[in-house]
Amino acid sequence: MTGSLVVARLLIGEAARRRLLLALLLLTLVVIALTVWGFSRINELTPSGQPISEAQRRTIASQLLILVMFMFSWVISLASVFVAAPAISGELESGIAAAVLARPISRLEYVVGKWLGLLALILAYGIGAGVVEIVAVNVVVGYLPPRPLEFLAFVVGEGVVLLTLALALSTRMSGMVGGVIAAILFGIAWMGGIIGGVGAALGNQTITHVGTATKLILPTDGLWRGAVWSLEPAVIIAANTQLGPAVAANPFFAAEPPPAAYVVWAVAWIAAVLVLAVWSFRSREI
């Protein structure tokens, strides 16, 4: 599989040379700086003329962090889509792929190489930016979410699901078309999760099944629920659970982590779509 490593290295090199990484890094640092400034204002809140209590501060910080990380998960997801969607189709259209594939490198190595390169980019960006944000919030307001490592795994997992989907689409359609389709599916999956939650809140089985089905077809929203859960202090879970089934409709809350079987499903889904991408590219005319 040395061919895969060459392709992966080339993809990472391109992202660096084309200043994609630099742009993402700078924009993310700006966003992190802004949110950290926002967090720093929590300490100055005086709702009834009194400084807020430690418990209040932690509650506000946890909810605010969930909102910020929700935005972060969208950035990771959409960045994954738009970097992966032209990864193969762009090279086919320009003709770069023809010169590379005329070398002793199999289609399997080529697709897996692209996937590994994209994976490395998403891991570096997701873990890097996530850690900086969590550490910065901890420094400013002294709040650390209960399960930061699980959070990073879930949120980066969302990105990996979408980059794999967009890469599979890239073997057959142009970057623009594949990117739009993957982004729309991501949006639908998110809506499906909320709709399923509404079904659970109303006790409607059919609507709940719709939500479950979307979580299985594209496991992004299910992983996001895991990410939210990882950010919630026990006191928030307890308080929200008392509100009854209605909280299931809240996309910023999860009463429990996704079952282990679901995580296994998400990993199997990624592997299956990658296999599909290889099969699709193998049978494609260059």
Place this chain on the structure above:
Amino acid sequence: MASAPAIRAEHITKRYGRIVALSDLSLDVASGVFGFLGPNGAGKTTAIKVLLGLTRPTSGGGAILGEGFGTKAALRRIGYLPELFRYQSWLAAREVLALHCELAGIERARWSAEIDRILAIVGLADRGASRVGTFSKGMQQRLGLGVALLGDPQVVLLDEPTSALDPVGRHDVREIIRALRERGAVVFLNSHLLTEVEQVCDSVAIVDRGKVVAQGTLADLLRTSSVRIRASGLTREGRAALARFGELDDAADGAILIRGIEMEGIPDAVASAVASGARVYAVEPQHESLEERFLRLLGQ
């Protein structure tokens, strides 16, 4: 498989829906420079892509150096310049060549010397550090040619190698192709430029709408030709003597054109003109004869 021809294609047909890109193509190329000649859209690029395994034939098959199309064993010994020559624009020319050294499995210790050698051959010695994105089309095609020559491949597939080049560049490419032949490589040259093919190819196939309409050595294909003779004092008897060699025609500049003359007949025709008392100033075998042959074949 020492006896296997360098390139063998057997009854290859390629259809895209209802369009027939290649129809029952059979070829044997043992050595030298093979010209695959045809108008735009004749199926030349499809043929090269089939040979490389980039495209799968609808039916038929074949081998390169005894190995199946698109197998790693075959691809290790092939250099390829695509018709659409595009290389990573964010890389420097040297880096593109290093990438292909790596993909081709060339020993890392040899890369630097090999890249220097290739850059010199294709005339980019002073631009190795420049990014490909800053290259003109002609320079990109030179780089593509360099990529195809890396590691001295035994078979070199060139798809319209001079399409972006100026006359100097075309001359350079002809020299490169001759050098390849001298070191024993087999060159498969796709082209619609007849003079290019005529000047470097040992054998030729003419393809039209996916079908090979003529195939053979250049000498076979061009057995009948034409010659322009510029002479003064040509008598009626002299003209009659020349007319025995072919169909006579008067060119606008006063020269005489003998059409359909065999190449070996030209010295005899000149001798008979001289014997009749004419003074011969120039004898020009006609290079557009391949074009005439080509047009006649395509017109059929």
